[in-house]
Amino acid sequence: MRFVADLHIHSLYSRATSKASHIASLAAWARIKGVHVLGTGDFTHPLWLQQLQEALQPVEGGFFCLKETVKRDFSSLLQSDVSTEPIPTRFVLTAEISSIYKRSGKVRKVHNILFVPDFASAERVNKTLACIGNIESDGRPILGLDSRDLLEILLEKAPDGFLVPAHIWTPWFSLFGSKSGFDRLEDCFRDLSDHIFALETGLSSDPEMNRLVSSLDRYTLISNSDCHSPSKICREANIFETEFDYYSMKKAIKSPCDSEGKQCLTGTIEFYPEEGKYHHDGHRKCGFCCDPYTSSEMSGICPECGKPMTIGVLSRVIELADRKTPVFPAGAPDVYSLIPLAEVLSEIAGVGPNSKTVGRHYVKCIELFGSELNVLLHVSIQDLADNYSPLLAEAVNRVRKKQVIRHAGYDGEFGSISVFHSEEKETLAGKADVLTGKKQRKNKKT
Ligand SMILES: [Zn+2]
Ligand SMILES: [Zn+2]
Known part of the structure; x- marks a missing residue:
């Protein structure tokens, strides 16, 4: 069957996470988003593991579902908010x-x-x-x-387990991170490198970007939210x-395309990496930003203040890259770049993404179309326009065609990442309720 899985999340026991990251609420948000399989995160934490054992029961080999008792909390959570399409919610x-x-004289x-x-x-x-x-x-x-x-322990204690290096390009905490990572996967996992078959690209x-590096050709690239609050699933x-x-x-993660040529991992859903805080190089204080090629022409020196720029993630990728244009291996999953x-x-x-107005429209969209992924990926543009809003339909159309504006x-x-140009927005603003197409009454609070 076709299913969507978000396999890296955190519970309320991880630092800097939302108190709402408990099981019922994670399951409820998985439904709203359109996710069928959710990583539990944090199984190493004794209290979280205990809660998982109380709330989950094994179903399909290695997947878990919510026990009936938790399902009740979960349904009440859902109904008070929004009704979604009934998709199975499983945990892994x-x-x-x-x-x-420390390895080879450096802190990793x-x-x-x-x-x-x-x-x-x-356990x-x-x-x-x-x-x-x-x-x-x-x-x-x-x-x-x-x-x-760590990999050795996993292979010994959980022979059916597997390890995937997380968000492999983040500067401070990752396999290839510029600040404390490695240049080659083999330098990190050494004699056990062959047990690694997938890498998490991270936000x-x-x-x-990853397919500029030919040494990564043999690895499957997977993507997960790494969310610290359920709404980011x-x-x-x-x-x-x-x-x-x-x-x-x-x-399927090991071989996205099986020996008979059937695509088993069909796609990954991606965040635009430009949205991250360290994509390009530059100086915030000087308001100067440039791509890695320009910055290397400038020897990494800020033209405004003459000091070294802060080097971003794309530069690090290009440092390890041996291609100018990406080459996707045969059978690589499709890539869907979406905007939440x-x-x-x-x-x-x-208005802000956390505003009441957006919240109201969000709930309406889920009720009409079943899940966020349905809206972003599956519902026909005509259907969105006819049943909800021509503007949202146009926005989703552009998202699907990757016609977005990236800063x-x-x-x-x-x-x-935006969908409309500022001039477009000006013509749209103030004339009507842009989401529903209804006329707005002036000077009246809604
Ligand atoms: Zn992490
Ligand atoms: Zn500067």
């Missing part, structure tokens, strides 16, 4: 480890995601990790454990077309 046991250790900081098919495996892994460091203080524990040794890179995700269980999903629906509605309405982030300044 995942955790992220932050490894900080690498995040890795662990996947296991059952609670017994999770065995946890027991070993608990002897190495504190796994109780944070849902994403920081351990002085070499990535290679700061997309497949196009699915800002990145994976689309599968295979049997609905852990083992088939693992197989709340951001699209926010742009159209001219890259740099030196800590967020980038932005």
Whole structure:
């Protein structure tokens, strides 16, 4: 069957996460977004693991569903908010480890995601990790454990488990991070490198960037939200077309296209990496931003102040790249670059994505079309126009065609992705309720 999976998230036990990141609310948001399989995150945390054991029961090999008792909380959560299409909500046991250790004379900081098919495996892994460091203080524990040794523990304690390096280009905490990562995967995982078959691109890179690096050709690229609050589920995700269980999903990640040529991992949903805070190079204080090619022509020196610029993620990719244009291996999944629906509605309405207006329209869209992914990917443009709003239809049309306007982030300044040009917005503003097409009454609060 076709299913969407977001496999890297965090619970309320991870630092800087929303208190709402509990199981019922994660399941409810998965429905709203259109996600069928959600990573539990944080299975290394004893309290979270206990809650998972109380709330989940095993179903299809290695997948879990909510027990009836939790389903009730979950339904009440949903009904008070919004009604969605009835899709199955499954969980898969995942955790992220932050490894900080010295290797070849340098401090390395690498995040890795662990996947296991059952609670017994999770418990065995946890027991070993608990002897190495504190796994109780944070849902994403920081351990002085070499990535290679973490992989060894996983392979030994959970033979059906697998490890995927997380958000591999983030500067401070990743496999290829410019500040504390490695130049080659083999330098990180050494003799166990062959057990790595997939990499998480993270919000700061997309497949196009990764496919500039030929040494990554043999790895599947997966995408996950890494969300710290349930409403951010699915800002990145994976689309599968295979049997609905852990083992088939693992197989599809290993070989997106099977031996008979059937595409089992059909696509990934991507955030525009330009939206991140460190995409391009530049200086925020000087208001200067440029792409890596321009910055290397300037030897990385800011033309405004003469000091070295802050170098972004794209530069790091290009540093390790050996191609000028991306080459996708045969059988690579399709890439869908999306803008979160709340951001699209926010742009159209001219108010913040967390505003009441956007919230109201968001709920209406979900009720009409079943899920956020349906709106962004599947509902026909005509249907969106006829049943909701011609402007939203036009916006979604442009998102699907990747006709968006990208302003890259740099030196800590967020980038932005928009659908309409400012002149277009001016003509749209003030004339009618841009979302519903109804005339607005002036000087009256709504
Ligand atoms: Zn991480
Ligand atoms: Zn400067």
